[in-house]
Amino acid sequence: MATREKVDVAIVGAGASGSVYAAVLAKAGKKVVVLETGPEWQLSDLISSDFWGRRIKTAGAPFLLEGKNAFGYSYQSGWGVGGAALHYFANLPRLLPNDFKMKSEHGRGLDWPIAYRDLAPYYDKVARDIGVSGDAKAEEKWRPAGKPYPMPPMKTFRHGEVWLKGCESVGIKLVPAAVGMNSTDYKGRPACIYDGWCHIGCPTGALSNPLVTYLAEARKARAEVRARSTVTRVLTNQQGNRVVGVEYYDAARQRHVQPASVVVLAAWSAQNPRILLNSASGRHPKGLANASGLVGKYMMCHFASGTWALFDEDMQNHMGTTGAQFMSYDRYGKTSHKGAFGSTFIVTGSALKTSDLGGFANARVDLFGPELHAFMQRAARGLTRLNAFGEELPNIENRVELATDKDELGLPLGRIIHSYDQDAAGVWNANFEEGLSIAKAAGAKEMWSGRGAMPTIHLMGGTIMGTKAGNSVVNSYGQSHELPNLYIAGPGIFATAGASNPTYTIFALSLRGAEQLAAKWGAAAA
Ligand SMILES: Cc1cc2nc3c(=O)[nH]c(=O)nc-3n(C[C@H](O)[C@H](O)[C@H](O)COP(=O)(O)OP(=O)(O)OC[C@H]3O[C@@H](n4cnc5c(N)ncnc54)[C@H](O)[C@@H]3O)c2cc1C
Ligand code: SF4
Numbered sequence: 001m002a003t004r005e006k007v008d009v010a011i012v013g014a015g016a017s018g019s020v021y022a023a024v025l026a027k028a029g030k031k032v033v034v035l036e037t038g039p040e041w042q043l044s045d046l047i048s049s050d051f052w053g054r055r056i057k058t059a060g061a062p063f064l065l066e067g068k069n070a071f072g073y074s075y076q077s078g079w080g081v082g083g084a085a086l087h088y089f090a091n092l093p094r095l096l097p098n099d100f101k102m103k104s105e106h107g108r109g110l111d112w113p114i115a116y117r118d119l120a121p122y123y124d125k126v127a128r129d130i131g132v133s134g135d136a137k138a139e140e141k142w143r144p145a146g147k148p149y150p151m152p153p154m155k156t157f158r159h160g161e162v163w164l165k166g167c168e169s170v171g172i173k174l175v176p177a178a179v180g181m182n183s184t185d186y187k188g189r190p191a192c193i194y195d196g197w198c199h200i201g202c203p204t205g206a207l208s209n210p211l212v213t214y215l216a217e218a219r220k221a222r223a224e225v226r227a228r229s230t231v232t233r234v235l236t237n238q239q240g241n242r243v244v245g246v247e248y249y250d251a252a253r254q255r256h257v258q259p260a261s262v263v264v265l266a267a268w269s270a271q272n273p274r275i276l277l278n279s280a281s282g283r284h285p286k287g288l289a290n291a292s293g294l295v296g297k298y299m300m301c302h303f304a305s306g307t308w309a310l311f312d313e314d315m316q317n318h319m320g321t322t323g324a325q326f327m328s329y330d331r332y333g334k335t336s337h338k339g340a341f342g343s344t345f346i347v348t349g350s351a352l353k354t355s356d357l358g359g360f361a362n363a364r365v366d367l368f369g370p371e372l373h374a375f376m377q378r379a380a381r382g383l384t385r386l387n388a389f390g391e392e393l394p395n396i397e398n399r400v401e402l403a404t405d406k407d408e409l410g411l412p413l414g415r416i417i418h419s420y421d422q423d424a425a426g427v428w429n430a431n432f433e434e435g436l437s438i439a440k441a442a443g444a445k446e447m448w449s450g451r452g453a454m455p456t457i458h459l460m461g462g463t464i465m466g467t468k469a470g471n472s473v474v475n476s477y478g479q480s481h482e483l484p485n486l487y488i489a490g491p492g493i494f495a496t497a498g499a500s501n502p503t504y505t506i507f508a509l510s511l512r513g514a515e516q517l518a519a520k521w522g523a524a525a526a
Contacts, residue, residue, distance in 0.1 A: 007033045008031045013034075015266060018083070022214065023514075034224065039081070040227040046201030058079050082209050088198075090179050109394050110394050116144065130180055141173065154320075162442055243288075244260070261526050269490060270462065296399050298398065299462050300392045304389050308385050337430035342424065347389070391424075391498055397419070400414050460492065469481035473493075485524050
């Protein structure tokens with residue numbers, strides 16, 4: 001066992017959330033080490049091939065997946081330096097004001113301890129930091145005014161534009177999607193070339209993955225990123241009132257202790273509770289930061305209702321980005337659909353490849369052999385999709401807990417137990433029905449709902465924020481209520497899920513938390 005030199009901050013996880021903390025704190029002059037279980041990826045590892053791209057997807061110890069609607073992994077965590085945002089689609093919608101006060105306004109779900117206005121300046125700041133393209137004025141139909149995006153909207157193609165008329169027919173206005181991609185050259189990174197390979201990582205740097213944004217800034221400010229370092233426990237002092245560092249294992253399975261004045265857990269919604277529960281001690285018998293018993297509780301996700309449509313004309317569907325061309329919050333009101341509760345966020349116009357995530361091969365999973373071949377021939381030019389993301393409400397029964405089985409390092413595996421309720425099923429179905437009406441009005445020749453098992457996208461919750469230890473794990477900055485020098489970052493701290501893709505909010509919350517920590521360093525650090 002080796003004890004490393006003490007640092008100011010040990011960050012667990014080099015993904016979207018961890019990279020923001022690393023940049024802010026290293027630039028504030030703190031000695032920062034980021035411990036990352038996966039490999040050290042470079043842009044040159046991002047090869048535009050569906051088969052090659054699988055190498056950069058989630059790996060490591062699996063979770064045991066249980067419940068009526070067990071979680072799937074495809075849109076979940078990442079693995080290695082950059083995390084899931086190394087190969088995300090970079091759709092960057094915000095949460096809206098109605099997400100923060102659901103309990104007060106509807107008597108459902110939970111309230112956040114902050115309002116939209118507390119986060120709004122950070123959304124604007126993140127946009128400038130990482131480069132967001134979009135039309136803020138057009139979005140202000142649904143949200144308070146803020147700063148314009150630093151780049152104009154992305155170029156559009158027929159497979160996105162074709163939905164405009166259909167959506168309008170049911171009262172849905174589509175506006176240019178806000179995406180973390182370059183419509184022009186930005187801060188030394190090139191403009192997008194619209195070849196649609198974002199889902200396995202953009203090799204040019206046109207997409208705002210952490211390697212080319214916050215992690216690059218962190219490294220410039222001398223933060224150390226230590227790949228192949230798997231954290232198993234957060235360690236405390238004898239009194240149990242301060243964290244003192246973390247235990248981790250290197251690639252050779254050697255145990256190390258990394259002492260630190262502050263620990264930031266940024267290992268993703270399901271891994272953070274797993275580490276906290278495994279850090280139980282005499283002083284913290286239920287796990288660290290878990291006096292409330294809420295660590296691992298209130299796991300939430302998004303589900304999507306995909307409507308496929310085939311047109312006779314050339315949809316240019318190989319062009320564009322895997323993110324969206326257009327978006328709409330016109331069904332974002334919590335009671336937009338009769339008889340079901342929860343927001344919907346709509347996107348159209350993702351580039352389609354023949355295989356892999358959301359590609360042609362997955363559009364008609366009922367077809368095989370010659371029928372599939374004939375379909376693929378028609379789809380190669382004429383296929384497009386509208387996607388409606390729905391919101392799952394926080395439910396304490398949806399949870400992460402430790403299993404008795406262990407991984408190769410002796411860390412108990414995590415078990416994720418998840419089931420949807422009637423509201424989620426209601427929103428999912430309503431969005432399929434509306435999708436078909438839209439496709440018909442758009443003039444599609446054939447249209448169908450992409451039904452299968454109800455999907456589980458974007459895992460959130462497990463270490464939720466709130467006003468006090470009795471109702472939550474962390475405060476609105478991500479700081480543990482129980483241990484002032486322990487911070488938790490990422491979608492795990494969301495109190496509700498909204499229907500917007502989460503990463504813009506992850507960046508904004510992390511920036512808010514990291515800036516507060518830097519400003520109040522003396523009060524937090526040990
Ligand atoms: C295919 C795909 C498309 C997506 N598209 C979008 C999109 O369009 N818009 C959007 O908003 N979001 C999207 N997402 C989701 C988005 O990428 C995630 O919400 C976001 O990256 C989560 O950030 P994070 O920092 O919490 O976790 P991660 O990015 O998962 O980072 C956590 C890191 O911690 C590391 N780690 C885990 N355990 C340990 C440990 N014990 N010790 C050390 N390190 C550890 C992991 O290897 C990982 O690198 C997409 C995700 C996928 C997979
Ligand atoms: S479409 Fe644009 S953002 Fe996506 S991989 Fe290609 S260049 Fe990168």
